[in-house]
Amino acid sequence: MLSLQRPLAKWLLSPKTFFKNRQYRYNSNLSISKEVSSALKNGLPVVALESTIITHGMPYRKNFEMALHVENVVREAGAVPATIAILNGKCHVGLDEAELETLAQNGHSCSKVSRRDLAYSMSQKLNGGTTVASTMILAERAGIDVFATGGIGGVHRGAESSMDVSADLIELGKTRVAVVCAGAKSILDIGRTLEVLETQGVPVITLGKKNTPFPAFYANNSPYKSPMTLPSENDIADLLFKGMSLGLRNGTLIAVPTPSHLAQDYNEIEKVIQLAINECEALGISGKDVTPWMLQKVLDLTKGKSLETNIGLVYNNARVAANIAVSLANLKQ
Ligand code: PSU
Numbered sequence: 001m002l003s004l005q006r007p008l009a010k011w012l013l014s015p016k017t018f019f020k021n022r023q024y025r026y027n028s029n030l031s032i033s034k035e036v037s038s039a040l041k042n043g044l045p046v047v048a049l050e051s052t053i054i055t056h057g058m059p060y061r062k063n064f065e066m067a068l069h070v071e072n073v074v075r076e077a078g079a080v081p082a083t084i085a086i087l088n089g090k091c092h093v094g095l096d097e098a099e100l101e102t103l104a105q106n107g108h109s110c111s112k113v114s115r116r117d118l119a120y121s122m123s124q125k126l127n128g129g130t131t132v133a134s135t136m137i138l139a140e141r142a143g144i145d146v147f148a149t150g151g152i153g154g155v156h157r158g159a160e161s162s163m164d165v166s167a168d169l170i171e172l173g174k175t176r177v178a179v180v181c182a183g184a185k186s187i188l189d190i191g192r193t194l195e196v197l198e199t200q201g202v203p204v205i206t207l208g209k210k211n212t213p214f215p216a217f218y219a220n221n222s223p224y225k226s227p228m229t230l231p232s233e234n235d236i237a238d239l240l241f242k243g244m245s246l247g248l249r250n251g252t253l254i255a256v257p258t259p260s261h262l263a264q265d266y267n268e269i270e271k272v273i274q275l276a277i278n279e280c281e282a283l284g285i286s287g288k289d290v291t292p293w294m295l296q297k298v299l300d301l302t303k304g305k306s307l308e309t310n311i312g313l314v315y316n317n318a319r320v321a322a323n324i325a326v327s328l329a330n331l332k333q
């Protein structure tokens with residue numbers, strides 16, 4: 001890894017050179033778009049975006065519209081978007097419109113690619129939507145520090161017997177990318193999700209005033225306390241920069257409350273989720289199918305309202321991520 005290739009003393013002596021050069025290190029397996037690669041070379045802010053949300057998180061054609069518009073949101077806030085996916089076995093960082101449409105149209109017939117699936121999908125020349133975990137890996141390899149999505153995977157309810165803990169949490173412990181999301185869905189066991197993040201040394205920061213609860217995706221009034229809060233994107237960028245300066249290798253989780261006009265009530269959405277969990281268990285759904293199945297079920301049960309909230313919060317997270325990326329790029333100058 002980096003610290004082995006580059007002696008620590010040298011790194012400490014010239015952090016600026018380190019930041020400028022790191023994007024060139026792992027690029028041989030990546031297909032980085034011209035726009036993204038030129039932004040990275042010039043130290044401009046870039047925001048990574050995942051693609052499982054396109055292939056497995058939303059129905060066509062809403063997924064395609066979302067995938068296009070979220071890139072505009074990032075641009076409007078002054079950063080360059082880099083949607084990440086596997087196309088014909090190649091790891092792409094930065095997709096064009098036709099590539100986004102291929103993923104959106106093929107949906108579930110694309111693979112859902114988490115860390116364990118990366119090498120397989122490359123060797124079998126598959127098309128795949130990358131999860132938070134694998135998007136983090138590819139973003140880091142490309143030299144991207146900030147990544148926006150909707151929600152992360154976490155510890156599933158009942159994980160004490162099923163052992164269903166998302167690889168996203170493990171990745172956050174070891175891959176240095178800041179993931180901006182709307183917290184964790186209450187289809188997950190949010191309390192245990194926060195415990196695992198703490199164990200792994202992942203700072204979990206909610207954007208907002210002190211005492212803002214840890215957001216639960218559709219709902220902001222969750223009963224879970226935020227481990228940390230910071231009032232602005234500049235403060236978050238400063239925290240990220242401090243972590244980098246110390247050579248910390250872990251990721252960071254930034255939780256952004258859902259805009260109030262889209263947020264739903266925690267207890268209302270909880271009832272829906274309980275129904276969905278009961279059915280999921282009765283049908284014996286397991287492994288990587290659980291999250292996409294639950295997302296679809298909640299969408300059906302709320303007659304599409306959850307989809308509207310989901311799309312709106314992704315845009316909001318993308319704007320916040322771009323602001324953080326802009327601020328961080330300035331600190332790294
Ligand atoms: N949560 C959402 N929407 C999503 C996902 C999670 O609200 O689209 C996707 C993300 O790509 C996340 C993945 O990384 O599901 C987690 O899947 P699993 O629990 O199988 O690790």
Ligand code: MN
Nearest residue numbers: 164165166287
């Ligand atoms: Mn799982």
